[in-house]
Amino acid sequence: MELFHDVNIDWLGKKWYFLAFSLIFSVSGVISMGMHWAKIGSPVPLGVDFKGGTQVEVKFQNPPNQAEIRSAVEAAGIKDATVVQFGDASQREMLISLPESMNEAALDAGRQQIKGALAAHYNNPVVSDSAQVVGPTVGHQLEKQAGLATLYSLIGMLVYLWFRFELIYGVAAVVAVFHDTLITVGFFALFDKELSLTVIAAILTLVGYSMNDTIVVFDRIRENLRLSRREKLSDLVNRSINQTLSRTVLTSGLTFLTVLALFLFGGEVLHGFSFALVVGILIGTYSSIAVAAPMLVAYQDYRASKGKAAVLPAAKRGK
Known part of the structure; x- marks a missing residue:
């Protein structure tokens, strides 16, 4: 053609x-x-794959609000976490990333920190077991x-x-x-x-x-x-x-x-x-x-x- x-x-x-x-x-x-x-x-912002950190997928019963989730995470002492929508909005899933400043020993505890922070503000959020943990x-x-x-x-x-x-x-x-x-x-x-x-x-x-x-x-x-x-x-x-x-x-x-x-x-x-x-x-x-x-x-x-x-x-x- x-x-x-x-x-x-x-x-x-x-x-x-x-x-x-x-x-x-x-x-x-x-x-x-x-x-x-x-x-x-770094010449460009690096994701968790390169800079290290923890990524956790969370599913909510009701449509989540990014600002409220970020406030709940910060109230639990987790600073500079990134909160973005994961997948289609109808799935009510969010992806929460913890920064690389955490040491490697504490990275695996990040999932439990997030789960505890959200449980205090939301009704039974489902935290995925497939959390991605990458050390520095x-x-x-x-x-x-x-x-x-x-x-x-x-x-x-x-x-x-x-x-x-x-x-x-x-x-x-x-x-x-x-x-x-x-x-x-x-x-x-x-x-x-x-x-x-x-x-x-x-x-x-x-x-x-x-x-x-x-x-x-x-x-x-x-x-x-x-x-x-x-x-x-x-x-x-x-x-x-x-x-x-x-x-x-x-x-x-x-x-x-x-x-x-x-x-x-x-x-x-x-x-x-x-x-x-x-x-x-x-x-x-x-x-x-x-x-x-x-x-x-x-x-x-x-x-x-x-x-x-x-x-x-x-x-x-x-x-």
């Missing part, structure tokens, strides 16, 4: 607008992360492993594209994915949203999704290079992007609508996960066109300025 026929958009002619857009959001995210780092010692030590280990998982995925993709195409293709794709990750995490800092393991899972999903989108464009560039070696590279890249535009809009557009529905109706627990997907899919699709592909042209221009062959090396033929 092809949505667009005979598209002739000069993508490379708009590279300075793309660069300005990327710089605005990248720099804004970095500044926001720096402000968070100065304030809380475990949280720091998870934080380190999440960072390494993202780094290893980028290195693995660079190596794959090096052998599948050429090194410059791999470098351009990894720079684009790093750009996507930076802006997505920057949005979490800008909007003061917590980073959790589910968000890391979303980011790793986006790394693969963005890379796949970029590879589709690169593969078309490679094929056109074989057929039109004398064509100006900027024109060839523009033509390659336009030829894959229908596929990009269909796949990215449908995926975006799905995650947007998840963001709007998925509830508080999936909010961070779906937010990362919404931002990441938009930025990932954009970077395949506006970041990765122009880097190939910039590479050729650099070679030409050094008096070297001004032809981008085509990828190796598949066997």
Whole structure:
């Protein structure tokens, strides 16, 4: 199915607008992360998965009031607890998180503290037995492993594209994915949203999704290079992007609508996960066109300025 026929958009002619857009959001995210780092010692707010703490699910007989629950918990001596709606409002469930400032020995007692605090103000609240307890030590280990998982995925993709195409293709794709990750995490800092393991899972999903989108464009560039070696590279890249535009809009557009529905109706627990997907899919699709592909042209221009062959090396033929 092809949505667009005979598209002739000069993508490379708009590279300075793309660069300005990327710089605005990248720099804004970095500044926001720096402000968070100065304030809380972390570039983004961390969820219980990383900073440690206790999460308890509570079901009420009547529709709960967040402010009243927070007051009841504070009256029991539990300070800085976070109270959010869990699932659909009709389920009358709340998710109560205790801060990481509690020591590991006291974390397991958090569930009993919450249960006692609520029992004094509500009629038989049902406290889930599946309370999530994460100590600070475990949280720091998870934080380190999440960072390494993202780094290893980028290195693995660079190596794959090096052998599948050429090194410059791999470098351009990894720079684009790093750009996507930076802006997505920057949005979490800008909007003061917590980073959790589910968000890391979303980011790793986006790394693969963005890379796949970029590879589709690169593969078309490679094929056109074989057929039109004398064509100006900027024109060839523009033509390659336009030829894959229908596929990009269909796949990215449908995926975006799905995650947007998840963001709007998925509830508080999936909010961070779906937010990362919404931002990441938009930025990932954009970077395949506006970041990765122009880097190939910039590479050729650099070679030409050094008096070297001004032809981008085509990828190796598949066997």
